[in-house]
Amino acid sequence: MNKLNVVGQSVERPDAYDKVTGGKGYPMNVRLPGMLHGKMLRSPYAHARIVSIDATRAEQLPGVKAVLLPKDVPQVKFTPVYFVPVQAPSMILDFDVMNGEIVRYVGQPVAAVAATSAEIAEAALELIDVEYEELPAVFDPEEAMQPDAPQLHADAPNNIAKNPVFEFGNLDQGFADADFVFEGVYQTQRVHTCYMEPRVCIVDMDRRDNVTIHVTTQHIFGTREKLAFALGIPESKVKVVKPPYIGGGFGGKLELTAMEPVAALLSKKSGRPVRIEHTRHEDFITTTRNPIKVFLKTGVKKDGTFTARYAKSILDCGAHATHGSEVIMVHGAFGIFFNYHAPHSKWEGFTVYTNNMIGGGYRGYGAPQGSFAVESQIDEICTKLGLDPIEMRLKNARKKGEPHPFNPAFTIASYGLEDCLRQGAEKIGWAAARKAPHGEGSKKRGIGLSVHPVWVSGCMGFPDIYEHSGAIVKINRDGTADLATASMDIGSGQITTLCQIAAEELGLPAGAVRMSSQCDTDNVPFDAPTHASRVTYSSGNAIKAASAMAKKRLLEVAAILMEVSPDDLEVANGIVSVKGSPGKSVTVAQVAQRAESPFVQMTAEGPAPTTVEEKGTIVGIASLAPTSNPTPCAAQFVEVEVDTETGEVRVLHAVYAHDIGRTINPRAAEGQVEGGFQQGMGYALMEHIQFDAETGSCLTSDFLDYKMPTAMEMPRKIDSIFIETDEPTGPFGAKSLGECCVITPAPAIANAIFDAIGVRFRDLPITPEKILTGLGKL
Amino acid sequence: MNKLNVVGQSVERPDAYDKVTGGKGYPMNVRLPGMLHGKMLRSPYAHARIVSIDATRAEQLPGVKAVLLPKDVPQVKFTPVYFVPVQAPSMILDFDVMNGEIVRYVGQPVAAVAATSAEIAEAALELIDVEYEELPAVFDPEEAMQPDAPQLHADAPNNIAKNPVFEFGNLDQGFADADFVFEGVYQTQRVHTCYMEPRVCIVDMDRRDNVTIHVTTQHIFGTREKLAFALGIPESKVKVVKPPYIGGGFGGKLELTAMEPVAALLSKKSGRPVRIEHTRHEDFITTTRNPIKVFLKTGVKKDGTFTARYAKSILDCGAHATHGSEVIMVHGAFGIFFNYHAPHSKWEGFTVYTNNMIGGGYRGYGAPQGSFAVESQIDEICTKLGLDPIEMRLKNARKKGEPHPFNPAFTIASYGLEDCLRQGAEKIGWAAARKAPHGEGSKKRGIGLSVHPVWVSGCMGFPDIYEHSGAIVKINRDGTADLATASMDIGSGQITTLCQIAAEELGLPAGAVRMSSQCDTDNVPFDAPTHASRVTYSSGNAIKAASAMAKKRLLEVAAILMEVSPDDLEVANGIVSVKGSPGKSVTVAQVAQRAESPFVQMTAEGPAPTTVEEKGTIVGIASLAPTSNPTPCAAQFVEVEVDTETGEVRVLHAVYAHDIGRTINPRAAEGQVEGGFQQGMGYALMEHIQFDAETGSCLTSDFLDYKMPTAMEMPRKIDSIFIETDEPTGPFGAKSLGECCVITPAPAIANAIFDAIGVRFRDLPITPEKILTGLGKL
Numbered sequence A, B: 001m002n003k004l005n006v007v008g009q010s011v012e013r014p015d016a017y018d019k020v021t022g023g024k025g026y027p028m029n030v031r032l033p034g035m036l037h038g039k040m041l042r043s044p045y046a047h048a049r050i051v052s053i054d055a056t057r058a059e060q061l062p063g064v065k066a067v068l069l070p071k072d073v074p075q076v077k078f079t080p081v082y083f084v085p086v087q088a089p090s091m092i093l094d095f096d097v098m099n100g101e102i103v104r105y106v107g108q109p110v111a112a113v114a115a116t117s118a119e120i121a122e123a124a125l126e127l128i129d130v131e132y133e134e135l136p137a138v139f140d141p142e143e144a145m146q147p148d149a150p151q152l153h154a155d156a157p158n159n160i161a162k163n164p165v166f167e168f169g170n171l172d173q174g175f176a177d178a179d180f181v182f183e184g185v186y187q188t189q190r191v192h193t194c195y196m197e198p199r200v201c202i203v204d205m206d207r208r209d210n211v212t213i214h215v216t217t218q219h220i221f222g223t224r225e226k227l228a229f230a231l232g233i234p235e236s237k238v239k240v241v242k243p244p245y246i247g248g249g250f251g252g253k254l255e256l257t258a259m260e261p262v263a264a265l266l267s268k269k270s271g272r273p274v275r276i277e278h279t280r281h282e283d284f285i286t287t288t289r290n291p292i293k294v295f296l297k298t299g300v301k302k303d304g305t306f307t308a309r310y311a312k313s314i315l316d317c318g319a320h321a322t323h324g325s326e327v328i329m330v331h332g333a334f335g336i337f338f339n340y341h342a343p344h345s346k347w348e349g350f351t352v353y354t355n356n357m358i359g360g361g362y363r364g365y366g367a368p369q370g371s372f373a374v375e376s377q378i379d380e381i382c383t384k385l386g387l388d389p390i391e392m393r394l395k396n397a398r399k400k401g402e403p404h405p406f407n408p409a410f411t412i413a414s415y416g417l418e419d420c421l422r423q424g425a426e427k428i429g430w431a432a433a434r435k436a437p438h439g440e441g442s443k444k445r446g447i448g449l450s451v452h453p454v455w456v457s458g459c460m461g462f463p464d465i466y467e468h469s470g471a472i473v474k475i476n477r478d479g480t481a482d483l484a485t486a487s488m489d490i491g492s493g494q495i496t497t498l499c500q501i502a503a504e505e506l507g508l509p510a511g512a513v514r515m516s517s518q519c520d521t522d523n524v525p526f527d528a529p530t531h532a533s534r535v536t537y538s539s540g541n542a543i544k545a546a547s548a549m550a551k552k553r554l555l556e557v558a559a560i561l562m563e564v565s566p567d568d569l570e571v572a573n574g575i576v577s578v579k580g581s582p583g584k585s586v587t588v589a590q591v592a593q594r595a596e597s598p599f600v601q602m603t604a605e606g607p608a609p610t611t612v613e614e615k616g617t618i619v620g621i622a623s624l625a626p627t628s629n630p631t632p633c634a635a636q637f638v639e640v641e642v643d644t645e646t647g648e649v650r651v652l653h654a655v656y657a658h659d660i661g662r663t664i665n666p667r668a669a670e671g672q673v674e675g676g677f678q679q680g681m682g683y684a685l686m687e688h689i690q691f692d693a694e695t696g697s698c699l700t701s702d703f704l705d706y707k708m709p710t711a712m713e714m715p716r717k718i719d720s721i722f723i724e725t726d727e728p729t730g731p732f733g734a735k736s737l738g739e740c741c742v743i744t745p746a747p748a749i750a751n752a753i754f755d756a757i758g759v760r761f762r763d764l765p766i767t768p769e770k771i772l773t774g775l776g777k778l
Helices: A016-020 A118-125 A171-177 A220-231 A259-270 A280-284 A324-337 A367-385 A389-396 A417-428 A430-435 A494-506 A535-562 A588-595 A666-685 A745-757 A768-774 B016-020 B056-060 B118-125 B171-177 B220-231 B259-270 B280-284 B324-337 B367-385 B389-396 B417-428 B430-435 B494-506 B535-562 B588-595 B666-685 B745-757 B768-774
Strands: A036-042 A048-054 A064-068 A109-115 A129-134 A160-162 A165-168 A180-187 A200-205 A211-215 A238-241 A274-277 A292-300 A306-318 A344-353 A443-452 A469-475 A481-484 A513-515 A569-572 A575-578 A581-587 A600-603 A606-609 A618-624 A633-643 A649-659 A717-723 B036-042 B048-054 B064-068 B109-115 B129-134 B160-162 B165-168 B180-187 B200-205 B211-215 B238-241 B274-277 B292-300 B306-318 B344-353 B443-452 B469-475 B481-484 B513-515 B569-572 B575-578 B581-587 B600-603 B606-609 B618-624 B633-643 B649-659 B717-723
Touching: A036 A118, A036 A259, A048 A109, A064 A118, A064 A259, A109 A118, A109 A259, A160 A324, A165 A324, A171 A292, A171 A306, A171 A344, A180 A367, A200 A259, A211 A220, A211 A259, A220 A238, A220 A259, A259 A274, A292 A324, A292 A367, A306 A324, A306 A367, A324 A344, A324 A367, A367 A389, A367 A443, A367 A745, A389 A417, A389 A443, A417 A430, A417 A443, A417 A633, A417 A649, A417 A717, A430 A443, A443 A745, A469 A494, A469 A535, A469 A588, A481 A494, A481 A535, A494 A513, A494 A535, A535 A569, A535 A575, A535 A581, A535 A588, A535 A618, A575 A588, A581 A588, A588 A618, A618 B618, A633 A745, A649 A666, A649 A745, A666 A717, A666 A745, A745 A768, B036 B118, B036 B259, B048 B109, B056 B064, B064 B118, B064 B259, B109 B118, B109 B259, B160 B324, B165 B324, B171 B292, B171 B306, B171 B344, B180 B367, B200 B259, B211 B220, B211 B259, B220 B238, B220 B259, B259 B274, B292 B324, B292 B367, B306 B324, B306 B367, B324 B344, B324 B367, B367 B389, B367 B443, B367 B745, B389 B417, B389 B443, B417 B430, B417 B443, B417 B633, B417 B649, B417 B717, B430 B443, B443 B745, B469 B494, B469 B535, B469 B588, B481 B494, B481 B535, B494 B513, B494 B535, B535 B569, B535 B575, B535 B581, B535 B588, B535 B618, B575 B588, B581 B588, B588 B618, B633 B745, B649 B666, B649 B745, B666 B717, B666 B745, B745 B768
Parallel strands: A036 A274, A211 A238, A306 A344, A481 A513, A649 A717, B036 B274, B211 B238, B306 B344, B481 B513, B649 B717
Antiparallel strands: A036 A109, A048 A129, A064 A109, A160 A344, A165 A344, A180 A292, A200 A211, A200 A274, A292 A306, A443 A633, A469 A481, A469 A618, A569 A575, A575 A581, A600 A606, A633 A649, B036 B109, B048 B129, B064 B109, B160 B344, B165 B344, B180 B292, B200 B211, B200 B274, B292 B306, B443 B633, B469 B481, B469 B618, B569 B575, B575 B581, B600 B606, B633 B649
16 A cells, blocks of 8 residues: 555644543533522333322522423424434334333433533432322243233334344255354343443523534534424524534433423523433433343354354343344344355344433444344354354455455455454464463463454445535645534544544644634534444545545645646645646645735835635535445454452454555554453453342443443453455545454354353353353352 | 525524523633633823833732733734734734733723633733833824824834825826816714623633634624634634624724733733623724715816816824725825816825824715815705706716726726606605795705715725635525524625525525524634625635536435436525426535435335435535626705704704615615614714823723714604616626715715705714804803
8 A cells, every 4th residue: 555644644633632621622611601400300100190289389499590390391202313313214213201101111201401500410319299190011032022011102112113134045044054153141231331420511592593502412403403303493592612622422421311401491481591411320221232132143164154143132132122223234244244255134123212321322233232142142153063163264354356345336445354363363362362371270261263254444335324424625824724623532532533634635744734623514414423434434535535625725826826727736735836847836825825815915115915726715615425345354363361269251362454445544553453352352251230129220320330341351362453444436546444353252252261161151241240151160 | 696495685694692691602602611701901191101010919819810911912013904914014013912012092901811801800900010111192184294293103204104095197287277176174973883792702722822713893704814823823723703783883893902812911921711892982982984074176067067076184093003004095095086087186194103092994985074075065066056966966967888997907887877866856855845935933954966976896906905705504404504604794684695695595484594604714714804795706706616617416315316417407595496397406405414314215215326426415615706896876865954942953854775686585685774874874963982182092991982873863754765686697687786885975974965055064973052153152
């Protein structure tokens, strides 16, 4: 691949300074004059009819400025998920902001208060009298599918919200062709993305329904569309300010919740801006990764070739489908069905209502639940048949040049899975470790791998999912450039990488392009959410196009200044020069100054007119959809040590190899991988939101109750390997990175544990208790 | 002229609601968390050397967070005027933020404090000990020009900062050719624009020199350039937030003052945002309209034809030239020299330093001072020679098709002065009023007129003055559009008229285009200041171009949707239809929704792919300079009543006729005229900032000391007549309006007073005291 100037460098993150000096730029820290504080009253019942609500006493509490009841909230149903239209036919339109008749989970908002302090608002909630008529509740999705179970939504018989099927070939034939058939049931748990900054919004809504909102969101245009719909006002009435930063998202800030419309309506009612900040507990019960139970059955030839694959997945979406409608699809497609070749395949999915909390988006979006089943079972097959786990996967994997399995309109134009596996194996010393003894004494070592073979670089080609991006680029007179885009940095370095793409295309040095910090839904073009591993590829392509437009203008003005043809010019590192004559040059700053100079410039020799043609700020704009949706792929290797006395599992070494197309910023890419491993390892070994089995109340109230990997638990060594396959449709060859690295750790760790102690775990998280039980010690 | 849909309608001002409900959007109301309050210590001496400054006691006052002394401020000289480059060769580079050696006027800042309250900051100023060595001062510009006068600046002998000359033909020959020669001396006074919102800024500057500033400014890019220079940092480090509104400007917020860099440096030093708000007194001593004394001599033939025109103008620029460098040029060119044809003409101007306060920009920018002289003297000539004041002016005026007198590269392509005079005369009943008796008793009626024959629609063609504009336009899915531009609305309705221009070009209904409220110097292209009557013409042309780009894209997407050629489509009132087949149509909203829809849309019939070509927000961008600088022209008629007992002058009726090219919004245009008349009438009759003759201290401390016309004094009847001459280079035929209407009232009123009582006043304001003195009663 050709060497580039800015792309490929680990340039410093421009947001680093703000972030280490106190958090300027986070919605959390926005304060508006006269701002009130809002709090929501939540149902203590998992399933109940609301008989009456009386807020008289709350309204009389000094400091209370507005009380909001269901009757004040438009009773409309829609999907709050940001990446699809508000009434997308493919989604389940069952969400409402504040239902005045029924509650379906513990924590559903039933009223809200705005007061001069959060404490007064909290106290006022106690003074709202709600009379409930309790109804029978169901918390297990398989129970919920029984005919005699309580019914949650009238239009979902047996509580089945969605029942998609993927099918290919003839399954019976496939299993008949098999030498061996493997079956297993794999269960994943409910976890939270654990972003650091809680959901918070500050909303100002005037009596003419003009709304301005500062909010922790992964998609400002999604917030605009859904909030406008929830409020019953035209979209353009809502201005969503793009937060310069949010304290993490990971898919957990990808939908509207009650918070935003409730704050807006409290603001309109009180005539003052209203701030609502979730407690950590409120965040825990707002969105989580849906638990999925996977029944997986695979037919294989002796040599490891798949003959048939069947799976059934039961997803607990809780009280409302929201993301559950789409998570099940991604789970089925990219967690199971399209991962590997098989002549005969079938998958059926069930998104099932229960009286649990709502599930939602989380990095990987259904794939971790599927991959845990698929990659565990492949390991079981290899063990049983004595096959090499690397060769087994390569035998059944996709190949470069094939049509994309999910969308045959696209071709797999780049695909580096074999390199990922070979280089990863080399790095961790796979061959030697597989043969090595598992250690002496109570601590047993093991090594394991998993791959993630098919993924996305955005949503191009998916039904009903937005996928276009926009950007505005402006060159300043000091030779820097400003980049404005709705594309959100959710903490993973998008600002850095997108500015690098712009700098490379504009021919500016690293650091000379800055992200505009004051964008909103009024002043920048639409961009789809920061999700689905899409930003570098999709937003990157739009930013490259906007930069190309600005560069064209830059060279036109430089050509007037230098009295040459624009075609003879090139620009790099802030210098415009004549091709082949690097000595004949001007700086980008000089060109920008000339373009913005007065029409007649006074000089020592008198007035010197310039031309109208060269006048004008050098700008570029683009708004476009990508032309493909290339798949990255990845291999994860881990070495673990299992303490057979305590059940504790330590990950000693992790190696992750990823076909990234082209690395924009190696250090930022490593950060993605390491953060992904942290979340994947937490999923594998420790994270789990707990509920009371009787009442459905969430028992996890803050991070003290929720164990996730810290520096203490993280492996001392994580190696990231980036395979550069130069994706032809990507910006400078790049494709996606963000999610595969969170999908692969759990099965790799489970496989390594099996390698260490010979016990197979099919139920996450693999806690010390389960290890000891598996070892027969409990 | 062709009828348009939105242009020409008195659509409602979109800012009206915010403005009548409490002022959201004004810099005055910005509050940032942790914000400190700054105050400046000002010199009590008009001319002194600073011997020492000791701030020890101030620093120790509890609540004081930072003290700024001259040693903390870069000692650089530049022009603070926004519309020219910071080191423009045509300007005088004598301004500094905080001079550590010398003070040259009472009120010059010498130190500053930031504290937790404005009261503590004020108290701390008292604790700063400054030792001065007083120097002799001079307050009269003609005295200042004497060789023995105190010298203010080393490089300005005789305190003459600038001495421009315009000359044409042979003056001696011209006077020799005359039948009559008239001479007079005309003196104007120092007045303030009296915007309602004082100058205020809120600045956040971090330790890496990133600056964000909210400020009352007429030019965000000017603030950026000058503030960056004053601070010694690259321009792109400074983000100037475009205030949605400012409470008036009128030319009075067209330069950097000490406030902005002082607040920035206090912020950097304290680590907190700093707010500085001027008291009304501080505003009064920061900028004012420069007083000018004009010696005017005119040679005429018996029939009123000019044979020679000579003038000398002495402008008191105070301690620093700032605007005085350019005001003298505009004054000479558009107040005197180019107003009328004359075969032999000469004008010489003197911008003179004194120990008075700095002068500055004010609507009309030097022309009111010149026009008062010229239009008064024409009246004197008509009286003496028995000529008709209308015919006399038309005889010597410019004509359509002539080269533009100031810049012969441009042609006068539209010119409606004769219509202005004829229609204005008709409206006020000129012929009858001239013959009518002047009233009985002590109250005498009179009628007068003035014209302003040559003006600008911006600065295209002026040396060193920025003149290009930019805009970004985006069409929303609900059929509305957002307009983002750096062009400021300074209270005169620019938001309304610019949105109308965009709506007309886009084919949207009035009100469907909204001005983006969150622009800044990072996210929109450069625009020259809101000054020089330029916004409708120059910014309007850029907005029309950006809208045209968006419209082109709109029709392309509509063409895909409707399966026709884009060339066959037209758009109006939010409907795209096939030319000639109005029934075959889609709405703009439908087209925008299609453009922003997912690539594959689920429908009742299954997935329906759309094309990549139609994907993307419909956007337009433009940044360009206009191609001409057309002159508007205007005639002002007034009827006055002079109370010969009290000296009071009442204006009974004002008629103003203006060649506007095309009226964008009649009601907004009337507002401009009526506001202009208010300021012009105040200039004529009452406004005057007063100074102590001994010390140079300003005695006018607030509006109680400064009489301007209120509803009590305003005429009960003001008629505005707009002559539409369809300027070919203007947006929909428009040219400028904002300033002629403030230039014409003073001479028209002086002429009407002469008509009423036969006394000629050549010294503004014409107070009751002067009337009575003129009548020999005092």
